[in-house]
Amino acid sequence: MSKFDVPYKIYLDEKDIPSSWYNVRADMKNKPAPLIHPATLKPLSFEEMRPIFCDELIRQELDDTTPYIRIPNEIQNFYKMYRPSPLVHAVYLEELLGTPAHIFYKFEGNNTSGSHKLNSAIAQAYYAKKQGLKGVTTETGAGQWGTALAMACSFFQLECKVYMVKVSYEQKPFRREVMRTYGASVTPSPSMDTKIGRKINADHPNTTGSLGCAISEAVEVATSTDGYRYVLGSVLNQVLLHQSVIGLETKAACEKYGIKPDIIIGCAGGGSNLGGLISPFMGEKLRGEADYQFIAVEPASCPSFTRGKFAYDFCDTGKVCPMAKMYTLGHDFIPSANHAGGLRYHGMSSILSQLYHDGMMEARAVEQTSVFEAAEMFARVEGILPAPESSHAIRVAIDEALKCKETGEEKTIIMGLTGTGYFDMTAYEKYNDGTMTDYIPTDEDLAKGFATIPNVSL
């Protein structure tokens, strides 16, 4: 394949937006473990989930067998405002690296939320509206999910209460204002509005918060407010399902232009963009129709896959959520304070955890200074200022392309470029000033988190 056999930017037509999501669980022999009730340790039933989640989303959460689930017209129409997203041939990055590899990136940053999160936010808001609910609650860390959900809720005229990790609330006032512009209320977490928030504040005075705390608060408010439910932007099966639009479009573009990926790379926080990107390709691998190398990239300071335990654990610090079987660092784990690169959740999607456990995909942990080095290389030649999270995938794509330079192999690499980094300039500033540092937790550091994993052998 010569460099310009395919157009630089592959825009699909509007009619190439998928009309169904793909549910990779249907093709998995070993299904992901179900969410369980912390008291009974039994799989949560539909009825038990109803106080927390929207009905249709629970059906999607529990559906391990239907391969294709129709995307309602209202959601398809919303997707048309910013999809299909382009698959871009990174020719200038290839030139810079002098690699024979072909690098493509699927760019999800072309919407105001600046990330792929809108793909699931709009679906979740739609089902909440259809159920006649008044509003939803959620947590947000860096703020992309909260922004996406605020946009989706304003589109469907739903109320939206966002609990934002305190340190981000203070460091990212502009994210907060975007959410408020879309009509959401934003509360720094831990707050004094909830029982769990007051308890966390009492137990850990001066805490700057964590995603796990913010989830506990959002769930408490949802379950104690009439006409409200809780929604989550990653980790859950339903979120990976919605994010399969990324992979389905990527596959359509590959088929249209005869691109055959060897390696597919994505960053992994809770696993939603990676799961969405690889799902249709993983389906082929699971059915024995094709083979691909899949690589999850995580921060060395929050290494759920590469150093975590595969066990049932709580999804949140306050232990108000169901337990999920996943690769986890323990629900009390908080990455070290110098960590600026996102992807800081202690656990990982149960679907990806099972696939990783079964040897269907790989994982790598990378240090943040090398991530920002990759981010700047990419920004300078490809024009897009990538989110720090996305830059984890760029780092490993570059590493793989450099390996090809040594071996002379002409591999085709696709990576997920999940978003833009305009709200992360404090992190870029640290990198540019040379004050960014790396911290890799010691085994002793991790042991503290592991000690909080409940002893459930299922």
Ligand SMILES: *Cc1c(COP(=O)(O)O)cnc(C)c1O
């Ligand atoms: C939230 C986010 C991620 C990580 O979340 P996943 O669920 O693992 O995909 C990655 N990139 C960006 C830009 C994000 O906003």
